[in-house]
Amino acid sequence: MTTLADGEWHRLHPASPLLRGGIFIVAVLGFIIANLRERLIDVFFGVPRYGGDPIDAILERGAVGWALLVVAVVLLLILAVFYLSWRMHTFRVTGEVVEVRSGMLFRSNRRARLDRIQGVNIVRPFIPRLIGAAKLEVSVAGQDANVQLAYLGSAPADQLRRDILRLASGLRQQAVAVADAALAPTLGLAPEAVRSPGTATTPGIAASPGTAMSPGTAAVPFTVADRARDFFAPELDPDAAPPESVVRIPPGRLIGSVVFSGFTVFVVLAGIALLISVTAGGSDWLLVAFIPTLIASVSFYFTRVTKSLRYSIAGTPDGVRVGFGLLTTSNETLPPGRIHAIGVSQPLLWRPFGWWQVRINTAGHSTTKGAAGEANTTTLPVGTLADVARVLELILPGFDSGEQQALIERGLRSKGGDDGFTNAPRRAAWLHPFSWRRTGYTVSDGIALLRRGVISRELMLIPLARLQSVTISQGPVTRMLRLASARLHTVAGPVSAYLGVVDVAEAPIFFDRIASGAISSAQADTSHHWNQPGWNQPDRNQPNRNQPNRNQPNRNQPNGVTE
Structure with a gap:
């Protein structure tokens, strides 16, 4: 297991607050640009401004120093909130659960039991990919039970997914059982008595429940070579799956499947109805009203095609991996x-x-x-x-x-x-x-x-x-x-x-x-x-596995058809 699956508390990528709060930062930048736009036009083109300008009011009152001080305080407060949010957002992976703690004023604690994990998805949006970050989501059986780690370093996210799936497969439990059986005779105990309550990994050593160890940081050094390698690397690592198990979708087939779809039939029928209406003496404004629909259709086709490029399905030791995406990539492993x-x-x-x-x-x-x-x-x-x-x-x-x-x-x-x-x-x-x-x-x-x-x-x-x-x-x-x-x-x-x-x-x-x-x-x-020996071998010695036993009374046999 890697250091992120050692049962200790770790922190996310240091840029996580910035990536999660990107919309807020864009809004602030938009406000600043909107207020400076007219001033820049006046400076470069000599065009007079109309209406009230907050910057002019500040200059007329001689409050430039106070304004700069307010801006500095606001920036410091934002940075402090982001830093505290990052410090208080920690996670750990034990032999039983994936646990996430977050929140400053209102604390939140989410746990995903390993035996209920349905899949692990890694998403790399375009902007986080530039700095080598990825979002890991653990899908769990239940309503709104998923656990997200946004964001981790790109390489640590891949390693952590492998560790989580291996733990969920029973590999850790099997290894601990073997270790307990080997250690029990030397201690004069039964194998099940070797492990102390709360211990997930090491036999005979008890871990204090709720104790937070020195958190590590799930980040990787930022280097241009690493970012270029991650950005241009194929979505599926050639060593991750046997080549014969990989299924890919050619771009031509992908485009054809989008064109020959129900949405295309709707667009064609709407266009024919519009032409008949205009030809029969309808108003020309109908053609103008159809332009936004046409633009939306083009955007629909473009989005569906670009999001499906580099699609691949492959078999890995830990399950089926489905990956796709050109700028924003996603790959999910289904155990x-x-x-x-x-x-x-x-x-x-x-x-x-x-x-x-x-x-x-x-x-x-x-x-x-x-x-x-x-x-x-x-x-x-x-x-x-x-x-x-x-x-x-x-x-x-x-x-x-x-x-x-x-x-x-x-x-x-x-x-x-x-x-x-x-x-x-x-x-x-x-x-x-x-x-x-x-x-x-x-x-x-x-x-x-x-x-x-x-x-x-x-x-x-x-x-x-x-x-x-x-x-x-x-x-x-x-x-x-x-x-x-x-x-x-x-x-x-x-x-x-x-x-x-x-x-x-x-x-x-x-x-x-x-x-x-x-x-x-x-x-x-x-x-x-699935990591235990013989899990994929059905018992061929059982006669008529899927046939009812005609020699014995069948308790599941209905007396008739229910209404």
Whole structure:
């Protein structure tokens, strides 16, 4: 572990108050420039000023000295507040939590438990990048539970992220358990009695709770060479991930995905309606009113493209890393076992190009927007079918790139029929006349696959180890048609795992397969401790992991379809 993860209190980058209070400083500078603007115009161009000028009033009253004194006092007060804010903002990383203390008058203490960490995001805005600073955000399961460290040195931020993820993986607990077992015989104690309460790292040494050690500073020396190296370095370090696991988005495909979007359809339809209105004798002021809309559209396209440049998804020892950005960069690492649902979709306009999008549900969400201003739950903004397979191989533990890839491809492109999915019956056409053939499900090696949609194709993949519950319901219309609907409950997110129509005879079987598979998968799952040996090896000796045991009574088997 580095010095920032040693359990002691540390301070942020010394420029943190300045970077966080940048808007306030810009406002002060704007006020000063606005008052000096007319005076500078008068000095250089001889243009007379009109109206009252605060500077003229100060000169006429001979209060220049007092004015300078007031300015100096204000500047000193601002610097003192910034300094005290920096001094009182400290953090520490122990074997159990990431803790941040801040505030001068009103103290704040935030803790992020390592076992609840859902991801670690590092954002480098353009201005902080110039001085080698970055913002680190720890995403935690829960409402408004994230912990931010703004700002750290760029290199220390990367090191601290690795340390936090390694601690969250169970590596520290495993190492301490080994050390305790080795130390116990020499002390004549049981292994669990070696560690004193409050000790997170060193066996046999107690740490006084709440004791603040001499804080260190999470900063790096400012050198031009280091800043140039950080600024022009690739977003993803070539040594951080195997080259074969890296998925990138070409700029041409990225631009095409933005152009062939629903927003473009709206702009085109609005333009056609405007031209028809003007041609039919409408007022020309409509064209003038359309100009701001046109400018906003150009800005929208430019922002979405520039924010998504250098997009990459890669597999690292500590999880999936998603990075993007040209001037302001962002990269987030999602540890294994934190993804609760995956959605692969294809809008109608993307179908001729064979493009797909991958989104996920996680228990925690970063407050920083993802690529192109979208939610950070979009793992692959646009990619080919091969890209989708590589991304699924990264975010699904135990993914079989052979058999499962063929099943997923059929789920994405097949029109229905005998393709490995249990599909809705023909009478479901009364409710879903176009998509009933593609509405179906299957279960493969601890993963439930739900397929629906014909205009916008969708495939949902739900790791059964992360499933919260399963519901089978039936309304008056579906009861009359001998149909039902099914829903798999996961954490909130963009992926909604439900099937609108299921054969009423298939509904209990669906419930049984999903419920029993979820129980067995949860019992065998160790992905939350991904650094322990064998965590990614499913137990192949268990017969019919995802199939109900027909030889024993099934307590999860429903007596019928619930209303």
